[in-house]
Amino acid sequence: MKVAVIGSTHAGVFAAKQIKADHPDAEVHVFEKNQTVSFLSCGIALWIGDNVSSTDKMFYETPDSMAKQGISMHMQTLVEAADLEAKTLNIKDLVSGAQSEETFDKIVITTGSRAIKPRIPGIDSDKVFDSKTWDNANALKEVTEKVKRIIVIGAGYIGAELAEQLSVNDKEVTLIDGLDRVLANNTAPEFSSVFQKAYEDHGVKLALGQMVSGFEDTADGIKVTTDKGTYEADIAILGIGFLPNTAMFRDQVDMLPNGAIKVNKFMETSVKDVFAAGDSATVFYNPTQKDDYIPLATNAVRQGILVGKNIAEPTMAYQGTQATSAVELYEMAYASTGLTVQSAARKGVEADSVTISEDYRPDFMLSTTPVKASLTWEKGTRRIVGAAFLSKHDISQAANVVSLAIENGMTIDQLSMTDFFFQPNFGQPVNYVSSVAMAAVAKANK
Structure with a gap:
């Protein structure tokens, strides 16, 4: 063969x-x-x-x-x-x-x-950089060490991470996106608002709800024009998508x-x-x-x-995906799986959701911190279709738990009664995954 x-x-x-x-x-x-294989972009x-x-x-x-x-x-x-x-x-x-x-x-x-690169005047300037390949990475590493002002275009995961890392390394960052929220395709509003404030607290200028219409080289950098204004920097980085x-x-x-x-x-x-x-x-x-x-x-x-x-004969079937993913920005961990109510509506799924906030372990511990948790389910069937978690605590595996629940067609009722351990070092008597599922059941029953 x-x-x-x-x-x-x-x-x-x-x-x-x-x-x-x-x-x-x-x-x-x-x-x-x-010249390379398996690059972790x-x-x-x-x-x-x-x-x-x-x-x-x-x-x-x-x-x-x-x-x-x-x-x-x-x-x-x-x-x-x-x-x-x-x-x-x-x-x-x-x-x-x-x-x-x-x-x-x-x-x-x-x-x-391939990276999305719209046909916009000036986009082929040598001051406009892509962020995907190993060659792109090398070029960005070299140039970002030399410049001070940077425009990042696209506030999805790629642009969000670039803007965060550049801002904590004392760069003047402007983050532009056509949607009205950061991470709008990845998060519900109650989560993106937390990150939005974090960007502003770290000096990132947010230019949201704006479509880029042109790039123009200047004597000392690049000018980016949108349908609502103009922004100048030393370079611009594209993080629009693929x-x-x-x-x-x-x-x-x-x-x-x-x-x-x-x-x-x-x-x-x-x-x-x-x-x-x-x-x-x-x-x-x-x-x-x-x-x-x-x-x-x-x-x-x-x-x-x-x-x-x-490759030789059909042997093992694909189990599908929940698009489970995570990001850490400004020491806040965000992990999600499946749909939000907003993305469910775009895909024709009638869904509802609930969001709670509670400390991840008992308050008698010398330290604890809140977890914001959201669960999304399909109306009628009560089938779980999404979840999201945000905390300074590592909540990444919670998204994996719900990912498994979605893959196996579990309902909010089943997840609310699933067995999760209790030990004060690690969690509450009712784990926050259980808590948000119980809150979902309560809301769905009204």
Whole structure:
């Protein structure tokens, strides 16, 4: 079995490793246009903020480590074209310029995503930076150490983390977003308002509800124009979001309108013996019970493993995702899973939610701190579809608990009576996950 894996971030790396582990005799070829594999791009903001112990540890595999596992690594090699029905790839060595055509038994598309870069006048200025690849990270690390004023465009997780790390390192930061709240697509208003105040307390200028219309180089930096004003800085950083990097495969395979390749529960595309995973593919989103596009490393890893498990024949089905994620800003941890009431409405789910605040452990302890917890459920069925937690205490695993509940179709009633331990060092007699579920039951019963 001769397999081509196109791309080697998370999905491509895990697919290649799993194929080789399950099928030692398989001939696995990985084609990657860059010089590195497995870059943890979620660490870019932390590196810029001097919170990374070693850049070497921002990669969990190398081309050499992959090769030692029996995988043929073709680095700095571009797949220029693909005929998916014929299983043929046109390949270019970016170093020598040599071109070739090769045929495979199976093709795995793990081309990932590309940063959204709207066609806005001046956006190609060398003072406007992207934040996605290893090359982007190096460029940002170098330039942010030299400048004082920085505009960050996009207040989702990427932009939020960049703005926070830059502000705590004495940079003058302006954060621009088209929506009227920071983290508007990630949080409910009662959570984003907490972060909004934290940004303002740390001197970040918020320019929310504003659409960027142009960039213009100035004598000492860049001017960003929006529909409501102009802002000047030394540089601007884009953190707008991502789209599937799948243009090469358009009209060959079924896709969503945004270019995400549709896959079934075994990671198979609409073309026989062609698989897709990660940011280039759809996921099954358990809160809505529908296919969706959710570019997260966690989804990519699991889908990559499933490609390996199913490469020869359908063996292991995808369990779906809850899009569970977390962020830490200004020493406040936020973790969430599934939907908010706002995002549920956008996706056609009629939902309700409840939010509570209580100390995470008894007040007789020498120290404790509040946890803000929210639970979202589908009206009628009472099925849990989302949750969020915010605290200076580490509440990250609470989101994982509710993620598991969503995956297993649990109701608010079931979660309210689920057994969680009590020990004063760790929690209250009624854990805050139980408390918010009980509050949800009480509200739903009214």
